[in-house]
Amino acid sequence: MKKVEILSLNVGKPKDMEFGKKSITTGFFKQHIQQAVFLSRTNFTGDGQGDLVHHGGVHKAVCVYPYEHYSHWENTLERMLSHGAFGENLTIAGMTEEDVCIGDSFLLGEAIVQVSQPRQPCFKLALVYERKELPLLVQDTGFTGFYFRVLREGMVSPTDMLVPLTRQAHAISVAEANRLMHHDKQDLEAVRRLLEVVELSPSWRKTFEKRVAGQDVNTSERLSGET
Template sequence: MKIISTNISKVKTIIHNGKEIRTGIFKEPTSEEVVIGQLNIKGDEQADLIHHGGEHKAVYAFCSSHYAYWQKVLGIDNLSSGIFGENFTISNLSEAHLNIGDQLRIGTALLEVSQPRVPCFKLAIALDNKNILKLFTQNYCTGVYFRVLEAGVAKTGDSVVIEKKSTHGISIKTLFQAYFDSKFVDSKHIFTKALALKELAPEWKEKLKKRLA
């Protein structure tokens, strides 16, 4: 795996449905080395600090190979890197093979998989497609959130290496699909197993507790 694109943004104010919306979803590629801190990437801003950024959502990554799929589905020839709001566009970043708690060395920083990404309405704004939230969710490959175990720096072209692999088998895709796919077999077993993982973000633990209740 390697970083195909490094993407950051300042908060922008836009008009959507007649209302002012502040958002940091409009990521743009940068060739500069970025500093990865405990709560976010330096120079990258989040407007909604309740739902974005912070310890368990410090860094968001998306697989570069997903772009071809979405270009075909959306009928868009060229989707620019960072369009899904990701900080890092990474080759071969598989939600099906990355487990909660896996630790990855990205540049010099050490990151830990904390939770799946649940898309919000701002993705529909970024892609100018009101159906994207449903399509994105049903695809079950929505990217990966990380917490930062060791701060560091990274840039486009840097390698991404799994330094510690969890063995419990609760992958990002498995957890996301179990939660959102009503036909998923044995979702309660997955939820119960995931709740026992200390690495799973508190936000998702609350989701699973409510679903089990």
């Protein structure tokens, strides 16, 4: 793996926004910063999430989005997009979901971060861009971005790079995890391989374990009924 460029470091506190008749508290809107900032176990200083049930926490401390996808979305949305347009903390260049694996770790300034799961497209994307199908489009393309957990806290500068430290031995990419979650749901052999990756976030692990357990139960029931 090679060093990955950070195009923009973005933070923003939650605020109430009006979307038509809806009032939503969201931390989606991030501002590019130019100074170094501290990265804790849960977020950058100055950053936050409006919905702590589905966003944020130690396994989703940093949201990352590849700039390589921006041109696709600019064509889809018929508008120019600035860095942070997908609510990400890090807009990066040189690494996409195909290139990075669950459990890979990186040096980020003084901090050490690790890939925990793909990003799950949120309904707030639909509200912000007034395209109700946008979360599904993000899911279907696989252009989701991904999350870091923080293994070591420290200062991070916008001029820092993501420096690869370790690659998870199973080498299951974020793109592969997306495929199993959203598309090839019956590929249980691949799901079991993914579950061997101990660094997979608890929320995604729980979903896949339920899927495997349900299939195993159905299989057992069929076998017990055979003569």
